[in-house]
Amino acid sequence: MSTSPSAAQAPAPWPPLRTERLLLRPVRGGDVPAVTRLWTDPDVRRHLGGPVTAPVIRIRQRRIVGAPGFHAVVRAEDGVLLGLVTVEDGGRDGETEVSYQFLPEHWGHGYAREAVGAAVARVLETAPSVVAVTQEANHRSRRLLEAVGLEHVESFVEWDAHQVLYRRRRDSRAA
Incomplete structure (x- = not known):
């Protein structure tokens, strides 16, 4: 998922969010190696534009621990970090934007769908809508967004790549 370079702000911290298999919680110091991966x-x-450079990684490593809006997705049974779900208020056109990244060894198990679906539901408890952006070529991400009830509403070029914007409004039903 790509995130907008806008002046988006992270929302107030959420209490931990539990699903059937997962826990979404603030990033901790022990998570930094997996997040760096x-x-x-x-x-x-x-x-997502390729691997991040070393100077940017050092800055991110200092800022991510406990940062509002960044949610470590850990497997509830053993605490293994699977990925991140990020929620930014005031992203695209003032809407709340959700993005996510998961480590490849955890792809294909439904973890991303479960975590993103839970995050979208949490956002829609208070926000009128939620958006997500991914590259048009990212077919797996597009299927995931559609599976959690977001609808393709716009296509555009950004960062030298074709992008698609998905949105779900509070009053729409999940798939």
């Missing part, structure tokens, strides 16, 4: 893994970053 998210930023540097070429497969994870394929549709």
